[in-house]
Amino acid sequence: MRRSTALLSDRGLGEAEGDARFLLLGILGLETRDLLVDGDRRLAADEAAALDAALARRLAGEPVARILGAWEFWGLPFRLGPDTLVPRPDTETLVAVALAAAAGRTAPPRCLDLGTGSGCILTAILHELPAACGIGVDRSEAALRVARHNAVANGIGERAAFLAGDWCDAIGGSFDLIVSNPPYIARDVIPTLDREVRTHDPAAALDGGADGLDAYRRILEGVRRGDLLARGGTLAVEIGFDQADAVRMLARAAGFTERGLHRDLAGRDRVLSFDCPDGPYNRSQGCLTLR
Template sequence: MAETSQGLSRREALRRSTALLGAGGIAEAAGDARFLMLGLLDLETRDLLLDGEKILGADEAKNLDAALARRLSGEPVARILGAWEFWGLPFRLAPETLVPRPDTEILVEAALTTVPDRGAPLRCLDLGTGSGCILVAILSELPHAYGIGLDRSLGALRMARHNAVANAVNGRAAFVAGDWCDAVRGGFDLVVSNPPYIADGLIQHLDRDVHAHDPRAALAGGPDGLAAYRRILEGVRTNALLAPGGTLLFEIGYDQAEPVRNLARAAGFADRGLTRDLAGHDRVLGFSLSPDLSSGHTDA
């Protein structure tokens, strides 16, 4: 096996990359090798199929070898590429943003199921927007909706704004710096959030790809993992962020359904149901204002 990818064809380089990652203990070696090849060389799958004998250029081989070394060190493919796909859309990443994960698409699906008319001019709020993937995905499906993405990180907000432009929803999206609900007032038809929900003491036990490369601020949910939910529930209620008939939806950890439900009930919210992910794990909870609160609710 060659020491570098220099002089190899695309097809040979893909085989070598897969073998190197597999030998290095990477579980998804074939998929990771393919993603790196396609992303780094700006190729489509058909390019590997139809033009697989084309020899890599010197810079292409150098970049691929550097990326393989980073992957073997434990850096995720998405971090190496600086971009990832979510909801079929491209998203660039920053050090301050999480890598969008398929499980979070369940939150988008659940949000859309609450919308009886996708042509309505709905108002959406994404708390802890990060890369903006949730808000951008929702707006891509609701052509007349308008949304605000809120985050404490200016780096994340800059990337979210870029992603809104790249996905052609920037005319209907605004991004605001703030600490959860403090920077906004009501009323929104959809309020969504994938907040930090990992108990602080468990972060070190997550997969290396996560705890070593995802921003801690986007993971750490306090001693019991529920700190952000408490803040959001209180802020949504106090600042009247839900319009009448509006829905609040959370992504949750697999064992957090009952604790989050209890917090929501205590804060005056009614349960709108649980959605599970493809693995059967609890993933999304929906809430509305309890009737006694919503009857006196007015937009700020």
């Protein structure tokens, strides 16, 4: 631990101690308690080689989560892939908003996660709502395979379906919760992002078009056009820290009523939630359907 921390610190990595701990535990398959009760155990040659290889990747700028191929979100373990974002603590705000919206419902909520990626948002919601079911949609079949694995590994596989599609285009039916953490970085901003993000996160999960709002336009239009949000339901989307007003205007133009702006633990604008759009509603309480 001391050696790994020193190596990372000398390279100027700000989270050197934490990164060293995550790598040591993850690469060697240990728990924190192992460091306490067996911390003076000498590593076997293959263990030392594996740890050195992981440290070399970190020193080259690869994020710890990418090296381990897994990360924790909402207290649950999630496998990652090249087509999935690393789950970030800020996105837990979206889960909390969805759970608050589901509180007090008499019927089990039906959930839709648009741009599901690793499936972490949908899986976390269904894990907390044992009677709920849901669908995760993504354009990447590789990401969907990861999401399916994560749903099964976290015990909610029988209540989750995953569909390859372009936002709302392949979905029919009525949902009580619709959530999304869409790509929202303006295209010309991506080259200025931290190197770990721009070189290791999938571009399709970052690129929100010229103004960063393309995905919100598609989502709002698709939900309204398809009558996907049930009466009394909630649409909640993660946003960039400076996008609240712009997304509000898009939602208002599409007929949605804002329910609230929610901030993350750092106090930054993070999630906007909305009620049903004006106009006809799909009141079906039956099974979810796929077009």
